[in-house]
Amino acid sequence: MRLSPLLLRLRPVLLVALLILAALRPLQAGQSSQYFSGPGGMSVYLLENHANPMVEMRLLSRGGAAHDPPGKAGLAAISAWMFNEGSTELTSSAFHERLDFHGIHLGATANVETLQVNLTTRTEHLDEALARLADLIFRPRMEEKDWQRAVLEQKASIIKAREQPQTQASLRMYQLLFPDHPYGSPLSGTIEGLSNITLEDVRERHVAMMHAPHLILAVAGAISRAQLESLLRQHLAALDPTPSPLAAIPPVAWPPQQQSSSSSRQEHIEFAVPQTTLMLATLGISRHDPDYYPFYVLNQILGGAGLSSRLNREIREKRGLTYGVYSRFSPLSQPGAFIVVMKTKNASSNEALQLLRQELQKMADSGVSAEELQEAIEYLTGSFPLHLDGLGKLAATWATIGYFQLGEDYLQRWPERIRQVTEADILRVAKRILDLSQFYTVTVGKAPS
Numbered sequence: 001m002r003l004s005p006l007l008l009r010l011r012p013v014l015l016v017a018l019l020i021l022a023a024l025r026p027l028q029a030g031q032s033s034q035y036f037s038g039p040g041g042m043s044v045y046l047l048e049n050h051a052n053p054m055v056e057m058r059l060l061s062r063g064g065a066a067h068d069p070p071g072k073a074g075l076a077a078i079s080a081w082m083f084n085e086g087s088t089e090l091t092s093s094a095f096h097e098r099l100d101f102h103g104i105h106l107g108a109t110a111n112v113e114t115l116q117v118n119l120t121t122r123t124e125h126l127d128e129a130l131a132r133l134a135d136l137i138f139r140p141r142m143e144e145k146d147w148q149r150a151v152l153e154q155k156a157s158i159i160k161a162r163e164q165p166q167t168q169a170s171l172r173m174y175q176l177l178f179p180d181h182p183y184g185s186p187l188s189g190t191i192e193g194l195s196n197i198t199l200e201d202v203r204e205r206h207v208a209m210m211h212a213p214h215l216i217l218a219v220a221g222a223i224s225r226a227q228l229e230s231l232l233r234q235h236l237a238a239l240d241p242t243p244s245p246l247a248a249i250p251p252v253a254w255p256p257q258q259q260s261s262s263s264s265r266q267e268h269i270e271f272a273v274p275q276t277t278l279m280l281a282t283l284g285i286s287r288h289d290p291d292y293y294p295f296y297v298l299n300q301i302l303g304g305a306g307l308s309s310r311l312n313r314e315i316r317e318k319r320g321l322t323y324g325v326y327s328r329f330s331p332l333s334q335p336g337a338f339i340v341v342m343k344t345k346n347a348s349s350n351e352a353l354q355l356l357r358q359e360l361q362k363m364a365d366s367g368v369s370a371e372e373l374q375e376a377i378e379y380l381t382g383s384f385p386l387h388l389d390g391l392g393k394l395a396a397t398w399a400t401i402g403y404f405q406l407g408e409d410y411l412q413r414w415p416e417r418i419r420q421v422t423e424a425d426i427l428r429v430a431k432r433i434l435d436l437s438q439f440y441t442v443t444v445g446k447a448p449s
Contacts, residue, residue, distance in 0.1 A: 033398055034225055035408055038232045040212025040239035045398040046228055047220040049391065055126060055221035056391040058399035059117035059133075062246040063209035065189075066113050066182035066332075072196050074154060074189015076110035079205045081150040082142060083108040083115070087135030092146065095132070104129045106136070110187065113249060113332060114403065115209050120392070123222040126231060134235040137210050147199045158188050165277040165444040166341070168269050173281050176267075176440045177337055179256050182249060208246050212239040218398035220391040249333040254283045255438065266441040276349035276445025277341070280356055282438045284329040284338035287404045292331060293417045294425035295433065300376045301368050301426075302359070303327030303340060305383075308375065310359055315342065321352045333404070338433060346446045353443070357436060364434040367427030381415040 038044040065076045084107050086095030099106055105120040106129065117136075121129035161167045171186060178184030219228055285295055303311040303326045311325045322342045330336030340360070344352040368376075388394055388411070401410050 033408060036225070036229070038212070038215075038217060038229075038239075039236045040215075040241035042212040042215040042217055042236075042239060043402050044228070044232070045216075045218045045402055046223070046225055047218075047394050047398060048222075048224065049220060049394075050222045052391075053123045053222050054391060055119075055121055055123055055129075055219065055223050056395040057117075057119040057129075057133075057220075058216075058218045058395040059119070060114045060216040060218075060399045060403050061117075061209040061211075062113070062214045062244050063115040063205060064111045064113040065185045065187045066249055067246050068182070068185050068189070068193070069201075071193060072201065073185045073193030075193070075197050075201055075205055076115065077154060077187065077189050078147070078150050078194070078197060079202050079209070080108040080110040080115055081154065082147060082202050083117070083136055083140060083206070085143075085146045085150075086141045087132075087139045088141055089135060089139060092141060095135070095141070098128075099132060102128050104132065106132055108136075112183065112187065112330070112336075116399070118392075126223060126227070127234075130231045130235040137236070138238060140206055142199060142203050142206070144199060147202060151194050151197065154189060155191055155194055158186075158191060158194075161188065165269075165271050165273055165275075166279075166343075168271065169277050169279040169341075169442045169444045172267060172269065173279050173339070173440060173442050174337070176265075176442070177256065177281060177283065178252065181252050181256075181334075183252065183332070183334070183336060207240075208244060210240060211244040212241050214244040214246075215239070216399050216402035218395045218402060220394040220398070252283065252334045254335070265439065267443075268447055269442065269444045270447065271444045273445055274346065275343045276346050276352075276443055277343050278349060278353055278356065279339060279341050279442045279444075280353075280360070280439050281337050281339040281442075282433065282435070282440070283335050284433065285331055286333060286335045287331040287406070289331070289335070291425075291429045291432070294421050294429045295329065297373065297376050297380065297418060297421045298363070298368070298426045298429055298433075299327055299329055299338075300380055301372050302363060304376075306379060308379075310363070310372075311340070311342070311356070314359055315352060315355050319355070321345075321348050321355070325356075347448050349443060349445060349448060353441070360434050360439070361436055364430045364436075367423055367430055370423060373421070373423055373426065377419055377421065380418050384415055384418075 034046045036044050063076060063079065068075045086092040090098065102125040103122055104125060105118065108115055108117045119129055119133060174184045285291060301310060303309045311327065315321050315325050322344045325342035327340045329338040340356055342352060342356065388397060
């Protein structure tokens, strides 16, 4: 059967609508998250969805890069690496062959504040999947040769990353923003820090991360609460019920140091590349800041997703100075960075930098128009379900909700809170955050002659 021209034109819209409906289905009546306390006091969020025989799990614990001890930057990254090496009961290759045989994905990564464990399995292999997770938690393989290889490869990765101008800019920017705070610790670590880490450090960190009261487990998929509770009792009953020895993230001191002039907040790193990377940054907000939603909308209008942002329109479309420019912010337990990034030809770097500052100042002075605000709200609320269109996304989102204690009604209320943002809210937040005297600037490239 041939479709009419009208239906052909509407087909992409209909497909998106179907995706949105599929994404919303887990949040409808009878499908909202179930919260309960697991073994040792771990926090568990379950989203039942029996559309497919799959289960996604995300486990978060304290122990990210912000918890790296002074002089040992990279401990979180190496700890995540060693977590993936398998258990004492099987060789590393045998452990991963067993996972592959059952179609199970299980691995860990280090974030700024947390260790994140990702587990994907078919429902029929849940028992095997939880058994292997228990192996990694209680019986991790911590061999000298694996640790030495991990350190060497991590150092090689750091050296390779330093060849990228944006990496150079980011490393220096975080040193400027957080010189005396754990957020300034590079996620991948440093060569010097990795050289100071011992295998015993990794063993101690692993134990410190696995204290149940600071573990968040989010589960999405074809599993009932009774089944999940039974599996957790069977495999994770030995979790330590005492609080984690890793302390909460300390407050951020701002400004980090007194500056004698605006020029002391601008640095250039000479790099033999045809384009200059421009990075402007200041302190943003925490995840619990009451201005989170106005700032979220502000960021979308200034340099967020899509091609309609002010920065994209003024610098890319009107003047052709870049292929891409964007802004982003990192709301963590404490205020994280707000960053604006773009690349341009070396010869146009000064012009582009001036334009970036002009747009920041314009928003701080005048805020946004009613039309801009409405367009941003429609985009954010319309695309919101697409962030939840898979079990993995749902599990990751609920792990974040649990870690930051955002409330079980967070997803239901998110669109409403975005719609409540006003022009006055954005102007207030713009004046608060977009103070150019509080921005640092780092450029990486070949300085114009």
